[in-house]
Amino acid sequence: MDVSHLIDSLNDAQREAVCASPGHYLVLAGAGSGKTRVLTHRIGWLNQVERVPTWAILAVTFTNKAAGEMRARLDNLIQGGTQGLTVGTFHGIAHRLLRRHWREAGLPESFQILDADDQQRMVKRIVAGLGLDEARFPPRQAAWQINSWKDEGKRPENIEAGQHPVTRTLVQIYQAYEDACRRAGLVDFAELLLRAHELWLKQPAVLEHYQQRWRYLLIDEFQDTNSLQYAWIRVLAGRTGQTFVVGDDDQAIYGWRGAKVENVQQFLRDFPGARTIKLEQNYRSTSTILKAANSVIERNGHRLGKQLWTAGEEGERIAVYAAYNEQDEARFVIERIREYVAEHGDAKDCAILYRSNAQSRNFEEQLIQHDIPYRVYGGLRFFDRAEIKDALSYLRLTANRHDDAAFERAVNTPPRGIGDRTLDVLRRRARGESLSMWEAALNELAMGTELAGRAKNAVKGFLAMIDEMARTFSPSPLRGEGWGEGSILPEALAPNSPSPNPLPGGERASNSEALSLAEQIEHAVTQTGLRDFYENDSRGNAESRVENLDELVNVASRFELTPDDIEAGLSELSAFLSHAALEAGEGQGESWDNCVQLMTLHSAKGLEFPLVFLVGLEEGLFPSQRSVEDEGRLEEERRLAYVGITRARKRLFITHAESRRMHGTEMLSRPSRFLGEVPPSLLDEVRPRVQVSRPLYAGRFAEPAPSLQEDLPVKLGQRVSHPSFGEGVVVSAEGSGAHTRLQINFENAGSKWLVAAYAKLTPL
DNA sequence: ACACTATGAGTTTTT
DNA sequence: CTCATAGTGT
Numbered sequence: 001m002d003v004s005h006l007i008d009s010l011n012d013a014q015r016e017a018v019c020a021s022p023g024h025y026l027v028l029a030g031a032g033s034g035k036t037r038v039l040t041h042r043i044g045w046l047n048q049v050e051r052v053p054t055w056a057i058l059a060v061t062f063t064n065k066a067a068g069e070m071r072a073r074l075d076n077l078i079q080g081g082t083q084g085l086t087v088g089t090f091h092g093i094a095h096r097l098l099r100r101h102w103r104e105a106g107l108p109e110s111f112q113i114l115d116a117d118d119q120q121r122m123v124k125r126i127v128a129g130l131g132l133d134e135a136r137f138p139p140r141q142a143a144w145q146i147n148s149w150k151d152e153g154k155r156p157e158n159i160e161a162g163q164h165p166v167t168r169t170l171v172q173i174y175q176a177y178e179d180a181c182r183r184a185g186l187v188d189f190a191e192l193l194l195r196a197h198e199l200w201l202k203q204p205a206v207l208e209h210y211q212q213r214w215r216y217l218l219i220d221e222f223q224d225t226n227s228l229q230y231a232w233i234r235v236l237a238g239r240t241g242q243t244f245v246v247g248d249d250d251q252a253i254y255g256w257r258g259a260k261v262e263n264v265q266q267f268l269r270d271f272p273g274a275r276t277i278k279l280e281q282n283y284r285s286t287s288t289i290l291k292a293a294n295s296v297i298e299r300n301g302h303r304l305g306k307q308l309w310t311a312g313e314e315g316e317r318i319a320v321y322a323a324y325n326e327q328d329e330a331r332f333v334i335e336r337i338r339e340y341v342a343e344h345g346d347a348k349d350c351a352i353l354y355r356s357n358a359q360s361r362n363f364e365e366q367l368i369q370h371d372i373p374y375r376v377y378g379g380l381r382f383f384d385r386a387e388i389k390d391a392l393s394y395l396r397l398t399a400n401r402h403d404d405a406a407f408e409r410a411v412n413t414p415p416r417g418i419g420d421r422t423l424d425v426l427r428r429r430a431r432g433e434s435l436s437m438w439e440a441a442l443n444e445l446a447m448g449t450e451l452a453g454r455a456k457n458a459v460k461g462f463l464a465m466i467d468e469m470a471r472t473f474s475p476s477p478l479r480g481e482g483w484g485e486g487s488i489l490p491e492a493l494a495p496n497s498p499s500p501n502p503l504p505g506g507e508r509a510s511n512s513e514a515l516s517l518a519e520q521i522e523h524a525v526t527q528t529g530l531r532d533f534y535e536n537d538s539r540g541n542a543e544s545r546v547e548n549l550d551e552l553v554n555v556a557s558r559f560e561l562t563p564d565d566i567e568a569g570l571s572e573l574s575a576f577l578s579h580a581a582l583e584a585g586e587g588q589g590e591s592w593d594n595c596v597q598l599m600t601l602h603s604a605k606g607l608e609f610p611l612v613f614l615v616g617l618e619e620g621l622f623p624s625q626r627s628v629e630d631e632g633r634l635e636e637e638r639r640l641a642y643v644g645i646t647r648a649r650k651r652l653f654i655t656h657a658e659s660r661r662m663h664g665t666e667m668l669s670r671p672s673r674f675l676g677e678v679p680p681s682l683l684d685e686v687r688p689r690v691q692v693s694r695p696l697y698a699g700r701f702a703e704p705a706p707s708l709q710e711d712l713p714v715k716l717g718q719r720v721s722h723p724s725f726g727e728g729v730v731v732s733a734e735g736s737g738a739h740t741r742l743q744i745n746f747e748n749a750g751s752k753w754l755v756a757a758y759a760k761l762t763p764l
Numbered sequence: 765a766c767a768c769t770a771t772g773a774g775t776t777t778t779t
Numbered sequence: 780c781t782c783a784t785a786g787t788g789t
Contacts, residue, residue, distance in 0.1 A: 062778070062779080063778065063779080064778090064779085089778085089779065090779080091778085091779045092779085095779095113779090115779085116777090116778085116779080188779095189778080189779045190779090192779080193779090224778095253776080254776085254777075254778090256775085256776070256777095257776085257777065257778085355775070355776075356774090356775050356776070357775085357776085358774075358775090378777080412765095415765075415766080417765075419765055419766090420765090421765090581779085582779065583779085584778085584779080600775090600776060600777090601776080602775095602776050602777065603776090603777080621775090622775095624775050624776080625775090626775065627775085636776095640776080662774090663773085663774060724773090724774095
């Protein structure tokens with residue numbers, strides 16, 4: 001067979017990786033070195049040359065997008081198709097395993113996935129339910145801690161809290177949260193991985209099956225794996241699996257959410273005979289850009305070590321612009337974009353990359369002013385939108401009445417007179433008797449005394465509505481397992497309830513009268529009053545919300561079960577709900593239009609653009625204030641800078657502002673240290689245009705000095721208080737009069753430069 | 765139960 | 780400053 005298409009276009013290092021003989025490999029793939037190509041061609045090589053059947057190959061990525069791209073490229077590459085090949089995210093694969101082995105994993109058959117938002121609400125209710133002070137145990141942090149523990153593979157009983165009271169309470173929250181999830185049949189993201197891992201450890205037969213099947217493991221973005229994912233791979237590989245991991249320690253930027261770069265080096269120790277292959281030839285950027293990137297990343301210690309190089313052109317120097325303030329910065333960037341668009345054309349070639357989301361605002365304003373189309377990445381995704389989650393929560397309840405997260409959301413959206421007081425009665429009962437909210441409501445209606453007539457009727461109506469909806473969806477009862485079609489209302493409450501008439505033999509209902517998924521959603525959106533509610537929404541965005549609800553129906557009508565779903569025994573509804581949780585969908589408006597791209601440095605990883613604007617390179621912003629004290633975190637910031645620089649193909653612009661409004665106060669900042677780490681010979685300093693910007697600058701400082709100025713004699717060592725930064729000491733001062741800038745060491749907020757005239761300082 | 769006001773927090777994000 | 784949420788008042 002002719003396999004030249006698999007190797008012809010490769011350089012030596014790439015070919016070495018693609019054609020490697022059996023064994024474990026670590027491919028250190030620098031930015032723009034053809035990582036995905038190596039990964040896909042390796043799979044092609046295994047299949048077509050080594051004759052490895054597709055079903056024996058497992059390729060794991062972190063995002064659905066990456067998985068989708070890989071599959072698309074494989075479809076083009078592999079003759080005979082990619083049938084049987086598993087390509088997916090860690091979470092997606094773990095999810096499928098749990099669906100197929102729900103019993104062994106100790107889950108209800110109809111378990112559903114709890115997304116991050118639902119998880120936080122759930123934790124919040126737990127914290128409140130335990131009678132804890134939410135200020136001392138912020139639900140956000142508690143949820144973060146629980147996820148961290150799960151990522152470390154820890155259950156509440158494995159945590160050594162010792163005498164530390166805060167930790168002990170957090171463990172208590174973890175335990176209670178876990179109980180609540182179990183009762184509700186809910187599994188959060190971290191739980192998917194942890195359960196799948198435990199499934200393997202506890203069920204050797206299941207593990208062996210998958211070890212026998214997936215003998216070839218390929219992992220993308222290996223530097224982003226957390227402890228649990230690493231353990232997962234190790235267990236699955238066992239003694240016989242061959243692993244091919246691809247990553248770049250210099251692009252590890254997710255340490256703060258549990259990723260362990262150390263896994264890259266650990267891999268070489270844990271997998272016997274593992275060999276390293278470095279991909280250092282870059283096909284993306286000019287040599288100027290690469291030199292800059294190399295010299296920045298060289299400052300980091302503990303690297304495996306790589307030097308990017310290119311056979312391509314030197315290119316232009318990197319333009320650096322020292323802006324007066326953030327408006328001036330945005331003006332400069334937009335001007336360059338307009339020039340570029342006027343000369344060459346495409347706005348979509350331009351990317352503005354920033355450290356924090358808040359920075360997009362200025363750029364957006366000016367882009368709007370100049371009628372330049374733009375797209376901001378990383379907004380709310382489709383399935384994360386409140387109206388979508390509202391609609392789906394009704395479907396979740398029809399599938400599983402005990403889904404407390406769905407219950408809490410649906411119960412009073414739209415408002416139906418079931419307020420906090422009423423819910424607290426139900427919550428207390430649920431907690432006290434270890435029941436789901438649904439069961440608690442049933443009990444309260446049957447024998448409770450705490451609810452007044454009006455509230456009681458509202459609850460009764462809600463329960464009846466859900467039951468009624470479930471009956472409409474599938475007129476014949478499915479199976480009587482207790483989890484899905486759990487609780488039928490007492491006869492008296494259920495209007496026209498036909499006596500239960502279960503099908504013999506647990507046959508799956510395929511009643512011709514059953515509603516399609518799209519019809520079910522349409523029904524839910526309409527019958528619950530959700531659409532009416534949003535149509536009359538006073539907050540102005542009614543139109544788009546209703547459009548989104550309609551779009552949800554469309555999405556559902558296009559939804560199809562995959563062979564995998566069917567094999568795992570998923571119903572259409574279950575599969576759709578899982579899909580909604582695992583693939584939150586594109587960010588808003590996936591317009592393929594010719595738009596300027598705005599995004600954070602984090603979301604830029606993996607992308608490339610002819611023109612890149614790296615903005616806000618200032619100490620305190622990038623690197624962020626919170627990272628400068630810790631060497632490890634600072635190195636991660638530096639890797640982020642490396643990622644940013646290497647996004648640029650032709651031209652890189654770096655900007656920083658001398659003055660920037662942050663959290664409502666005017667801040668002065670020095671250029672980022674990362675800027676100083678680029679050899680000056682590669683830089684081209686653009687002078688600010690004095691005529692345009694000066695008056696603005698001068699004008700603002702020419703205004704009468706605020707009175708504070710007078711009664712703040714600038715003395716070094718003076719203790720002062722600032723409304724947002726707290727107390728600190730003046731350690732140095734520059735300039736005079738209205739231009740006076742003070743350096744203040746704040747006790748909690750670190751060192752800042754502030755304009756004396758603007759900072760609201762109180763001498764102490 | 766809902767609308768309004770006050771208060772506080774404010775890197776980075778996928779699944 | 781700007782957003783989200785908590786708390787207050789009707």
